[in-house]
Amino acid sequence: MNNEFKAIVVREKDGEVSHSIERITTEMLSEGDVLIKVAYSSVNFKDMLAVQTKGGVIRDYPMIPGIDLSGTVVSSENSKFKVGQDVLVTGFQTGMSHTGGFSEYVRVPAEWVVALPKGLSHRDAMVIGTAGFTAALSIMTLESKGMSPDMDQEILVTGASGGVGSVAIQLLRESGYKKINALAREENEIEKLLSIGATKVLLARDVFPEKPKVLDTQKFHYVLDVVGGEVASGILPQIYYGGSMSMCGNAGGIKFNATVMPFILRGVSILGVDSVNFPIEKRDAIWTRFANEWHIMSQAIVKDVVMEELDEVFKNIKAGSHTGRHVLKIV
Numbered sequence: 549m550n551n552e553f554k555a556i557v558v559r560e561k562d563g564e565v566s567h568s569i570e571r572i573t574t575e576m577l578s579e580g581d582v583l584i585k586v587a588y589s590s591v592n593f594k595d596m597l598a599v600q601t602k603g604g605v606i607r608d609y610p611m612i613p614g615i616d617l618s619g620t621v622v623s624s625e626n627s628k629f630k631v632g633q634d635v636l637v638t639g640f641q642t643g644m645s646h647t648g649g650f651s652e653y654v655r656v657p658a659e660w661v662v663a664l665p666k667g668l669s670h671r672d673a674m675v676i677g678t679a680g681f682t683a684a685l686s687i688m689t690l691e692s693k694g695m696s697p698d699m700d701q702e703i704l705v706t707g708a709s710g711g712v713g714s715v716a717i718q719l720l721r722e723s724g725y726k727k728i729n730a731l732a733r734e735e736n737e738i739e740k741l742l743s744i745g746a747t748k749v750l751l752a753r754d755v756f757p758e759k760p761k762v763l764d765t766q767k768f769h770y771v772l773d774v775v776g777g778e779v780a781s782g783i784l785p786q787i788y789y790g791g792s793m794s795m796c797g798n799a800g801g802i803k804f805n806a807t808v809m810p811f812i813l814r815g816v817s818i819l820g821v822d823s824v825n826f827p828i829e830k831r832d833a834i835w836t837r838f839a840n841e842w843h844i845m846s847q848a849i850v851k852d853v854v855m856e857e858l859d860e861v862f863k864n865i866k867a868g869s870h871t872g873r874h875v876l877k878i879v
């Protein structure tokens with residue numbers, strides 16, 4: 549395949565990073581045994597970081613960003629995947645040190661590829677993407693510590709209007725949870741968050757006391773945190789005895805303040821969640837649940853964009869002012 553095709557290319561010059569749409573050939577793609585014609589990608593927080601100077605996502609330039617993609621196999625040197633098969637890829641090194649999904653073609657190792665389950669379209673898979681996959685992992689992690697729709701538990705989702713948070717709310721609703729609290733920063737998000745399944749929307753002033761306490765009134769049994777930083781610090785003292793908080797993100801900063809008190813006096817647990825290197829052999833089962841069990845296609849919070857519109861999306865994600873998921877239509 550020697551034809552030219554379109555991709556977003558991130559380059560570095562004199563320490564400054566810039567990106568643009570370029571016409572490239574497969575020569576520029578990283579090595580791998582499966583070549584995929586990309587149908588859709590999606591835009592995640594990490595993709596926004598990837599195009600920033602000192603974003604911390606890309607180390608070697610030039611690079612094609614895009615940590616997620618769905619498409620059709622064009623050629624495969626691995627017997628597990630056949631030409632014409634529909635597939636998806638999320639995470640691993642895609643869009644970081646290995647050329648990623650903001651491109652008409654992607655070449656990846658077969659060990660990163662998941663067969664698109666029956667019942668999900670290419671677009672559906674990217675509405676979910678890394679954000680949705682991470683939301684599912686966070687919920688499964690909390691469930692392993694006792695979170696259950698059969699119990700009368702107060703659940704809190706932070707960063708609720710973003711990609712991970714908004715999918716988490718829909719998944720919790722789909723799973724039958726009844727007390728789904730969404731933490732948001734803007735009042736204008738309230739209607740949307742209620743429409744996708746939150747039972748209550750809390751704003752910072754409802755949740756954080758002026759003077760943080762080491763141990764505060766117990767309000768939440770389980771917390772799905774995507775923000776980190778001060779938000780995670782402020783919530784920890786409000787978790788019920790025996791409760792847990794999953795942590796997957798740092799939209800609000802990488803540092804958080806804590807004392808040992810919630811752990812030693814209330815038996816609270818913090819549970820880390822990583823989707824990037826989550827084992828490939830366990831991924832099929834989760835994607836199949838998205839196809840059969842969880843229907844999260846609330847169009848209210850999904851926007852379709854093309855490469856030419858990406859800059860606006862990056863700007864809004866950086867400002868924390870976007871809502872939900874952006875799918876990138878490649879073909």
Ligand code: NDP
Pocket residue numbers: 592593594678679682706707708709710711712713731732733734737774775796797798799800801821822823824865866867868869870872
């Ligand atoms: P989004 O940008 O879509 O959402 C983040 C949300 O966090 C915002 O919408 C906002 O919601 C809230 N927020 C609170 N404080 C801030 C702040 N200071 N700046 C920006 N946003 C803030 O990101 P994603 O949902 O795609 O990702 C969320 C986090 O999870 C990111 O840090 C990302 O890197 C991480 N992540 C980790 C993964 C893993 O495998 N561990 C996988 C996927 C994502 P609101 O206004 O409602 O408060």
